[in-house]
Amino acid sequence: MSDALAQEIRLAIRGRGVLDHAVTVESDSALGRLCAISDSDSPEIKINKVGLRLRSLATDLPGDLRIAFLVAAGLHEEARDRFLRERTLWLAARIDRTFRTAQRAVASSVNRIAAMAGAIDDSPYAPLGWSVNALRSVVRLRGPAPQITEEREVVSATDGLKEIIVSTTVPRRPDDPVVSDLGFELIDGGRLVDAERPGPTYFRYRIALPAPLRRGDPHRLTVRFTFPAGERMAPHYTYQPVRPCHSFDLTVWFDPDHPPAAVWRVPALPRGLVDDFTDERELLELADAGEVSLHFSRLQLGLAYGARWWEEPRWSSRQG
Template sequence: MRELNELRRGRGLDAADLHQRIGPCLRAACAIAETDPPAAARQKLVLRLTELCGRLPPDLKLAALAALGLHEEAAGEFLDRRISWLASVLDRDPRTARRRIDLAFRRLGELLGAPAPRGDSHPLAGWYVESMKAMLRLDRTPTELQDERRIVAEADELDELVLPVSVPAGPGCDPVPDITADALYGGEIVEARQVSASHAQFVLRLPSPLRLGQRHEYGIRFTPKRTGLRPYYAMTPLRRCEEFSVRVRFDRAAPPSRVWRLNGVPGRVVDDGVDSGDALTVNRVGEVALEFHDLRQGLSYGLQWSFDREGSPDTGTRNSGTEPGLAQS
């Protein structure tokens, strides 16, 4: 608590002497080494505290972010002004806002005692996925995937995201995936790249550059024009991804005979169509919904299905995580 209270003085985590104000307990909790330069120490501290603030109830999360200078609407102000801002948002007096901050910091202190999350093992940097929701519509032509994410910036001035999508073709299919992407909110598509016959990338420009630790939400609709897609949807995170949920709506006129869960399997297992044995039930409106937490980079999560009848519709999409896209591999 003493070390956290030291951080909130002045400009909070925007302070020029921040690296000199990080106490030994915070250094240990945030894996900050004595040899880390000031910029690296600040990055580790901001990302760890941002993550832990996200676990607090909404009012305590707001109080902690404002006190530390991590909230975009309160960043850069001195502590008294940040407390006044918090009081106005909470519709309370400044004394109540201070008590809310104290409570939030006590909760942060408890969370800081837990082990730090594993680091991002992929060389890509700049942001990670805090939560992702995917909705795959197989009951319409063409197939449509809606991808909504909340990300956290791991660097200052994050301006663009590169979003990969893979749509592997079945035998005898057109080798060109012909995927389109429409930004629903949170940015605009400024470039589409055809990397290979099965893989495309889209560049999403954000409304404004993000600061280190700042959260941002966006939604994109991907539409593959190819027919005869493979029967699965998998998200394979290339970056850190904390939460992933997917809902697939099948065509009720031609439902699959079997659906099974893909819970952290190698990509080759997905390509080979191996039944995991973890069977899923399609509900009466033709949907299957799943949730995954703390995903491992490089493994695939989602669902796969099969049809008894020859010629039944096969559709598959792989989403490449944290770089998500649509058929993402």
């Protein structure tokens, strides 16, 4: 796939860049498969998927190649020229090199992006095959144990999609033991084929779909996680997408008899910042029933979205 993808990216960066080209990307092209484009996607969704996927890949490039790719692709905020040549001239001035050197940096960055995309295809932890159009999560922190219900609306990016992977990570405080177990229930939308625990805090579930999906077909499934009673967990719930996701809705129902002292909205943070996040601008007010509801759209791959709260630690979870 890498050679075909590199060629498509070279064509896409001409003119105004990849976002201008995104509206014409076909679902069966190399770029379309990489970005989980479906035939039913609107131009806006195509632009969002292409931008998110390529920006995410660019974060793993060395610093000089990262800026070269973002500039050439028209994804750099300071380089919005209409033509690739002008953007490359801007890059040459920025890195204090000749125009030819800047051109070589652009070519190298495109090849590296295509190679990394090929490697990602083989990852069992983030298989491509589908995207998430919407995730809706309800976290119930009332009763003997926390319970989380997640409804996913997925869209197939290939013909004959037979199964998908649902995974979750349960974080813990440094001085607490790992969670002893995690209850899992597939409420609707498929059949549980396999459940595994590759790491102490990571759980993964393979779900067979009722029937194979064609490229662009949507499918909805609902799962529920239940935590062991009495086990302490870090007080936050976040979603960190590893594939394109258009929207994420989160509702947290707190115990009205033991409300948290504070609740913060987690707004697209690196995972390592979530545990200590206390930005006053993101403080939330609890509703009378002791709940908060949040909406996120156009999620960036690899960043965390959700809620964090402060209280005597009792429960929490993080979806990964």
